[in-house]
Amino acid sequence: xxxxxxxxxxxxxxxxxLKVALVAVVVIVFTSKANNYYFTIVxxxxxxxxxxxxxxxxxGMGGMMSFATVTFMGIGxxxxxxxxxxxxxxxxxxxxxxxxxxxxxxxLIAILLTRLKGSYFAFASIGLAQISxxxxxxxxxxxxxxxxxxxxxKLIIAGIEFDNLKKWFYLLLIIVFLAAxxxxxxxxxxxxxxxxxxRDNEIAAQSLGIDIYSTxxxxxxxxxxxxxxxxxxxxxxxxxxxxxxxxxDISVSFLIMVMLGGVNSTTGAILGALLVTLIPEWFRVxxxxxxxxxxxxxxxxxxxxxxxxxxxxDSIKYKVDMxxxxxxxxxxxxx
Amino acid sequence: xxxxxxxxxxxxxxxxxxxxxxxxxxNVKRGEIVGLIGPNGAGKSTLxxxxxxxxxxxxxxxxxxxVDISRMPxxxxxxxxxxxxxxxxxxxxxxxxxxxxLLGADxxxxxxxxxxxxxxxxxxxxxxxxxLLEISGLNVDMSLRINDLxxxxxxxxEIVRALLGNPQILLMDEPAAGINIVETEMIVKLINYAISxxxxxxxxxxxxxxxxxxxxxxxxxLSSGTIIANxxxxxxxxxxxxxxxxxxxxxxxxx
Ligand SMILES: Nc1ncnc2c1ncn2[C@@H]1O[C@H](COP(=O)(O)OP(=O)(O)OP(=O)(O)O)[C@@H](O)[C@H]1O
Ligand SMILES: [Mg+2]
Numbered sequence: 001x002x003x004x005x006x007x008x009x010x011x012x013x014x015x016x017x018l019k020v021a022l023v024a025v026v027v028i029v030f031t032s033k034a035n036n037y038y039f040t041i042v043x044x045x046x047x048x049x050x051x052x053x054x055x056x057x058x059x060g061m062g063g064m065m066s067f068a069t070v071t072f073m074g075i076g077x078x079x080x081x082x083x084x085x086x087x088x089x090x091x092x093x094x095x096x097x098x099x100x101x102x103x104x105x106x107x108l109i110a111i112l113l114t115r116l117k118g119s120y121f122a123f124a125s126i127g128l129a130q131i132s133x134x135x136x137x138x139x140x141x142x143x144x145x146x147x148x149x150x151x152x153x154k155l156i157i158a159g160i161e162f163d164n165l166k167k168w169f170y171l172l173l174i175i176v177f178l179a180a181x182x183x184x185x186x187x188x189x190x191x192x193x194x195x196x197x198x199r200d201n202e203i204a205a206q207s208l209g210i211d212i213y214s215t216x217x218x219x220x221x222x223x224x225x226x227x228x229x230x231x232x233x234x235x236x237x238x239x240x241x242x243x244x245x246x247x248x249d250i251s252v253s254f255l256i257m258v259m260l261g262g263v264n265s266t267t268g269a270i271l272g273a274l275l276v277t278l279i280p281e282w283f284r285v286x287x288x289x290x291x292x293x294x295x296x297x298x299x300x301x302x303x304x305x306x307x308x309x310x311x312x313x314d315s316i317k318y319k320v321d322m323x324x325x326x327x328x329x330x331x332x333x334x335x
Numbered sequence: 336x337x338x339x340x341x342x343x344x345x346x347x348x349x350x351x352x353x354x355x356x357x358x359x360x361x362n363v364k365r366g367e368i369v370g371l372i373g374p375n376g377a378g379k380s381t382l383x384x385x386x387x388x389x390x391x392x393x394x395x396x397x398x399x400x401x402v403d404i405s406r407m408p409x410x411x412x413x414x415x416x417x418x419x420x421x422x423x424x425x426x427x428x429x430x431x432x433x434x435x436x437l438l439g440a441d442x443x444x445x446x447x448x449x450x451x452x453x454x455x456x457x458x459x460x461x462x463x464x465x466x467l468l469e470i471s472g473l474n475v476d477m478s479l480r481i482n483d484l485x486x487x488x489x490x491x492x493e494i495v496r497a498l499l500g501n502p503q504i505l506l507m508d509e510p511a512a513g514i515n516i517v518e519t520e521m522i523v524k525l526i527n528y529a530i531s532x533x534x535x536x537x538x539x540x541x542x543x544x545x546x547x548x549x550x551x552x553x554x555x556x557l558s559s560g561t562i563i564a565n566x567x568x569x570x571x572x573x574x575x576x577x578x579x580x581x582x583x584x585x586x587x588x589x590x
Contacts, residue, residue, distance in 0.1 A: 190441045196427055197438055204425035206409035207387055207418075208500060209442040321478065 027173065031166065039165035043237060045277035046172035047230050049270050050179050052257040054226035056269035057183060059258055061192060062219045063199030064114075065122040067251040069227045071132035074246035075102040076228025077235040078136065078143050081152045084236075091155045095232045099225055106224030107217065114216035129248045136243035148242035155236035168237050175233070176270070179226060183266050186222070195219055252294055259301045262308030271309060338365045339398075340416075340536040341386070341504050346395035346405070348385055355381040356392070357560035363504060363536040368526065370547040370568070371540045373557035374580065379540040380422055382557070383506045386538075387419045388412040399503060413442060418502025420493045422509050422540075428482040432475055432492060436464055439499030460499070467495045470528050471521040487514035494525050504536040505529055511543045519543070523550060548572055556580070 030042070051069050058064045079098035083089040089097065113124050136143050143149055155162040155171075162168055186192045194215045197205035205212060235241055253276055261272025280287050305312060341363040348356035355378030363369045371379050384390045386397055388409030397405040404412050413419075426435050440460040468475065473491050481489060490510055497505055507526075511519045523546070529535050541547050547554065548568040556564040556571060558580040564571060571577055 190444065193434065193438055193441060196430065196434070200427040200429065201425050203389065203421070204427065204438070206389065207413050207421075207425070208438045208496075209410050209414040210438075211408075211410045318480070322483075325476075325478070 031169065034166075036165055039169055041278065041281050043165055043168050043172055044234075045274050046169070046176050047233050047237070048254070048257065048277050049176050049273040050226055050230040050233070052254050052261075052269040052273035053179050053183050053266065054223045054230070055254045055258050056263065056266065057186065057219060057226065058223045059255075060263035060265065060269070061187060061199070062195040062216065064216065064220070065119075065255075066125040066220075066223070067122065067248060067255070068109075068125040068128040068132070069223075069254050070246040070248070070251045071128050072102050072106060072224040072227035073231030073234070073250075074132055074136050074243075075105055075224075076231030077241050077245070078149065078231075079228075080232040081149050081235045081241055082142055084153045085149075085151060091153055091236055092157045095155075095229070095236070098232045099228045102224050102228030102231075103221050106221045110217040110220035114213060114220055126248065129251050133243060133247055136246055143241070143243065146243075148240060149235075150240045152235045152239045152241065154239065155233075162236070165237075172233070175229070179229070180266050180270060183226075187266070191215065191218065249291070249294075252298070256294055256297050256301070259298070259306075259308055262310030262312075262314075263306075265308070265310040265314075268308050268310035339363070340365050340400060341538065342398040342401075343382075343386070344396045344398070346382075346385060346392045346397060348381060348390065348392050355560045356385060358395070359557070359560070359562055360395075361555050361562065361565065363538050365536050366530055366534055367553060368530060368537040368539055368551045370551035370554040371538060371557060372542070372544075372547055372554060377557045378560045379557055380508055383419060383508050383538070383540060386412075386506055387417050413500070413502075416501075416503030417506065418497035418500050418504065418535075419506040420490070420497055420508060420510060422512070424486075424489045424493045426481045426489065426493070429480055431480060432477050432484070433464075435481055435492070436460075436496050436499060439496035440464075442500035463499060464495070467498055467525070467528075471495065471525050473521055487518035490514055491518060491521050491525070494522060498525065498529055498533065501533070502535055504538065506538045506540075508540045509542060510539070511541055511546055519546065526550065544572070 030038070034042070051073055054072070055066065055069050058066045076095075076098045079101045080091070080094045083094035083097055084091045087094075109128065113121060113128070116124055138145055157171075160167070162171060194205065194210045197208065197210055198212050198215060202212065231246070234245060254273075257272035257276045258269050259272070260268075260275060261270065262268025280290060286293060301308070307315070339362045343362070344360050346356055346359045348354070355376075357378075359378075359382060361369070371382065373379055381390070385392050385405075388404070388407060388411075392405055395405070396403050399412070399415055399417060402415070404415060404417070407415075427438075437460065440463070471491055473488065473495075475484065475488055475492065481492075484492070490513075494505075494507070494510060505526075510522050514522075526537055526539070527550075529537060539547065539551060551568055554565060554568055554571045555562055556574075556577050563580055564574050564577045566574070
């Protein structure tokens with residue numbers, strides 16, 4: 001029994017070490033070879049990872065299908081842009097304030113939206129994404145209207161100015177890592193378990209003291225935090241904002257990312273976001289068909305792999321474990 | 336130990352034309368196992384749903400430790416101490432046993448969000464869970480998803496989860512239905528532990544008459560939504576109107 005546990009721990013540590021080493025190799029090779037073009041692509045992929053994590057929390061953990069990720073990205077982006085450029089708030093502080101503003105707005109919206117169930121919630125979030133897009137596109141004083149918002153100040157954290165894409169790459173790696181870590185942590189707290197209970201069995205949830213409404217509100221607010229961080233980072237990295245960065249289509253692509261990787265998995269969201277942003281870059285010819293491909297992928301994912309890549313891997317692992325156990329039990333009863 | 340934990344007073348509930356709860360009143364005291372019996376469709380599960388808050392009564396009141404809970408949402412009632420199990424066990428089927436049991440521990444945590452975030456409660460939980468498993472004598476393969484566990488184990492785990500939540504009173508809806516004798520024995524051990532160590536009250540809905548007669552201190556008989564008789568097991572089992580209402584024929588009661 002004890003040796004079994006030790007072996008398990010050993011295997012787990014081994015896997016983690018392997019993963020870390022793999023990521024390190026990729027990062028080192030990438031940074032030594034990449035030019036600005038690659039950094040541009042990979043950096044925006046990393047920002048999309050953060051946005052995908054936002055949806056992973058809502059949809060994967062909480063069962064809330066939201067298309068409003070772009071709403072909070074946009075709020076975060078335009079808020080920090082205005083604060084830093086117009087009011088001259090230091091950028092690291094303006095990002096923080098932008099996140100707070102976004103969280104506050106998310107809270108007010110959540111009070112209304114989280115009352116809705118299933119597809120009603122999804123429809124309402126579509127409406128929200130359309131409304132926010134209309135505002136980003138037309139409300140000149142804060143967004144620059146159709147011309148966009150230019151000359152967003154460069155990000156400065158603790159005296160370091162993030163003035164090139166390589167620096168951004170490292171910063172984004174750290175932020176993605178922290179975002180993923182915090183999401184994994186949430187999964188293992190009362191909040192994460194409450195969400196799983198609401199998603200899988202509302203009757204059990206209620207009879208175990210879980211307040212469905214307030215749990216959903218808290219989750220919606222936290223998801224908006226991830227989303228607005230992603231948006232604020234876009235603002236300071238690109239130093240230019242346009243409403244086209246926050247369209248309904250972009251929210252749909254988050255859905256594909258999360259579904260492709262696996263709705264109920266942090267690794268899945270990361271994997272999905274990277275694949276969905278990087279693959280079209282590798283196959284540039286596909287880009288004009290992107291909408292068609294997105295549409296087909298959603299239908300195909302829903303039908304053929306509703307639990308995504310990580311879901312498939314997990315269920316294979318589980319089945320293999322089961323088989324091993326059966327065999328062991330057989331050997332035991334024979335020997 | 337004459338302290339009343341749960342008091343049901345003139346509770347009514349109807350669904351359209353049917354009235355599964357018709358002016359029902361009774362008490363459950365601390366340290367007491369009250370059996371709630373009656374034929375299929377008598378309204379037993381409905382009554383448990385009214386107490387736990389899955390549905391609300393049309394009229395009448397339900398008191399937990401002298402607080403009127405009858406208009407509170409279900410989650411607040413469970414936080415106040417109403418624990419329950421279901422006729423059909425309610426779990427997160429795709430999750431492992433531990434994750435399901437932790438939901439019970441979360442309920443027992445007063446400071447729900449912070450404590451488990453800091454990881455303070457998990458040690459206490461592990462000990463308590465192990466203790467309850469040992470008391471029942473149940474051996475569960477923790478690597479399996481709840482979905483893949485035998486039905487009987489699921490029913491027992493549901494009781495364990497409810498007890499992890501530190502309830503004041505435990506409502507059980509046919510815990511022994513569809514399980515074997517060994518598993519029934521395990522359930523009895525858990526109920527006895529809940530009564531003697533956790534000092535709670537138990538309201539037990541059950542069709543297995545020998546089980547009800549052997550462990551209950553008091554029995555309420557429900558038929559078509561009304562309490563038609565109550566008393567200690569010996570009296571109730573001899574009551575002719577109970578025998579008639581419950582099974583129609585005397586011979587069936589014994590089996
Ligand atoms: N939500 C509901 N809507 C409409 N009718 C309901 C509802 N819940 C219960 N009923 C009806 O109320 C009556 C009592 O049902 P209930 O489930 O309480 O019986 P029970 O005593 O638990 O029976 P059993 O022993 O079969 O579990 C039944 O006629 C049932 O169809
Ligand atoms: Mg019933």
